[in-house]
Amino acid sequence: MNMQDIQLRKVDLNLLVALDALLSVEEVGLAAAKMGITQSAMSHTLRRLRELFGDPLLIKGKGHMIKTPRAEALAAPLRKALLELQQAVRIQSEFIPETSRLRFSIATNDYGDLIMLPPLLSLLSTQAPSIDIRVGHFDPEQSIAPLEAGSIELALCHPLKSATGIHQQTLFEDDFCCVTRQALPGIRSHLDLDTYLTLPHLRIAPRGDQRDPIDRALAQRGRQRRIALSIPNFSSAPMVVARSDLILTAPRRCILAWKNLMPISIYEPPLDLPCFSIAMVWHERFQQNPAHQWLRERLRQIASPSRNTQS
Structure with missing residues (x-):
């Protein structure tokens, strides 16, 4: 010994x-x-x-x-x-969502907050009214330690590089469109590149001054936009756009959600921009857990193309 x-x-x-x-x-x-x-x-x-x-x-x-x-x-x-x-x-007991009092710890950013949390909470209110959600923000591209430690049970983020003990599944794809306040002078129904570049831009930059897909696409054409305001998150963006002359290029799902709340106009971008994927990521320890399997299936339902078409 x-x-x-x-x-x-x-x-x-x-x-x-x-x-x-x-x-x-x-x-x-x-x-x-x-x-x-x-x-x-x-x-x-x-x-x-x-x-x-x-x-x-x-x-x-x-x-x-x-x-x-x-x-x-x-x-x-x-x-x-x-x-x-x-x-x-732990004895793996049957999971009954209608009576369960579990609390799930989920990590996402404010894009995930806006796109996934409202429909998830609506679903929980009818199918599992006593289940609670705790949302934390962390960047799994920088560190997966919270997933490994179990303080985060599920992350909604861009797909990650493969890692030992980590599972992931793509939920949906999104693309970009442009948004301004309603009746912004100088814009017709079709937004051309020259008009796009004469406008002052709002940029959402969660990682600071790192160049985003819009700036990279413009650079490939030898063009550049004026970024009048740069903010770190999505939460204040619709209020800023609706009360200013700024144009914002952002994920389509966010802008469509804002349209129900704010007086804004939506345009197709005047240049080709890449799509991106959102995945759910979890640790091996939760792979066979009935409650977590149920949660992942609900998220797949929320993200399904048929559901988004109906909504």
Whole structure:
């Protein structure tokens, strides 16, 4: 028996669960409440953990506790291991959406918020009224750690490069169109490129000044637009367009959703722009879970071409 086996045999699983709570909230009182124990008991548990790991783990900072480097290194793999252990020992019971009180953790951006969340909530209200949704924002193209750790159970995003333990399925494709306020002077029913380039543009740039598909397409023609305003998300775009002389080139599904709410006019873009895909992405641990299988099927239904044609 090696040293690692001896140490593992000495570890009380409850200590690791408590450590996960401490590292997630970085405060003894909050961790105690999360565990359903007294603050005194959690303080005693923290002392045992410090002895076990030979490290302070949490130290006093300005107004709160902060993790030591050892605790920082432990946090993510500990959370991942506990989630996998929980999944392994959980009895897979039948999922009944009408009575389930589950909460799903979904990640998307504000494009996904606008396109997918309203129909999903409408569907849940009739088929699974006690299921809740928690939405988080993260960029899976930068890191899939939240998917691996289980803090995000499903992501709606551009298709990812293949990764171990990650499943994905394309939900739909979208393309671009242009939008201005109603009765903007100088635009006829057909928008030509010269008119397009004389107008000041609004650009949605979630990643800062990185060149987007519109700028790349214009550059191929040796042309350039004037970007009068650049914003990081979609949420304020329809209000800005409806109350200004700016033109916006954005995903068609977003603009069609805005048309029901704001006085805007829609035009076909005067240049060829690429389509893009949106996929749902999930970790292997949720592949066979009945509740997650049900959720993924509902999202496929929401994204189906027949449904979008009917709506």
